[in-house]
Amino acid sequence: MAIFKLIHLLSIMIWVGGMFFAYVVLRPSAAEILQPPERLQLWNNVFGRFFNWVWVTSVLTVLTGISMIIQFGGMANVPRYIHAMLLLGTIMLGIYAYVYFGQYRIFSISVASKDWPKAATSLATIRKLIATNLLIGFSIFAIVELSR
Numbered sequence: 584m585a586i587f588k589l590i591h592l593l594s595i596m597i598w599v600g601g602m603f604f605a606y607v608v609l610r611p612s613a614a615e616i617l618q619p620p621e622r623l624q625l626w627n628n629v630f631g632r633f634f635n636w637v638w639v640t641s642v643l644t645v646l647t648g649i650s651m652i653i654q655f656g657g658m659a660n661v662p663r664y665i666h667a668m669l670l671l672g673t674i675m676l677g678i679y680a681y682v683y684f685g686q687y688r689i690f691s692i693s694v695a696s697k698d699w700p701k702a703a704t705s706l707a708t709i710r711k712l713i714a715t716n717l718l719i720g721f722s723i724f725a726i727v728e729l730s731r
Contacts, residue, residue: 584650584651584654587647587650587651587654588647588651590643590647591643591644591647591648591651594639594640594641594643594644594647595640595644595720595723597636597640598636598637598640598641598644598720599717599720599721599724601633601636601637602713602716602717602720603717605629605633605713606710606713606714606717609629610710613625613626619699619703620697620699623694623699623702623703623706624694626690626706627690627691627694627702630687630690630691630709631691634683634687637679637683641676641679644672645672645676648668648669648672652665652669662730663730664726664727664730664731667723667726667730668723668726668727671719671722671723671726672723674719675716675719675720675723678712678715678716678719679716681712682709682712682713686705686708686709686712687705687709689701689705690702690705690706690709693705
């Protein structure tokens with residue numbers, strides 16, 4: 584179980600840490616030095632790379648989480664905080680799927696066609712959804728650590 588737990592934690596660290604870096608460090612830095620068209624192009628490139636990692640980490644998180652639940656003997660045998668983690672993680676995955684298949688597609692097409700106002704509107708939505716997922720990710724860490 585230890586290897587599953589390690590992979591689980593590393594995957595979450597990459598996903599939540601990436602959101603933290605993007606939101607708290609990259610976003611304000613890019614806004615300070617780049618004009619909107621360049622900033623939107625930067626975000627398009629960043630998302631293209633980061634979202635590939637989120638796919639990998641989300642799959643690993645789900646697989647390792649299910650494996651650990653099975654090793655505990657199923658959901659009936661895991662502590663309540665695991666139920667909360669599973670619920671909140673599922674919400675995070677749903678938000679990510681909406682960002683990726685909805686807003687990111689619109690954003691990427693808008694950037695490619697140089698429709699800067701539409702790209703900016705989509706980016707603003709993505710930013711809010713990433714902030715929501717970041718808060719949910721922090722909440723999961725808090726729930727797990729405070730429940731042990």
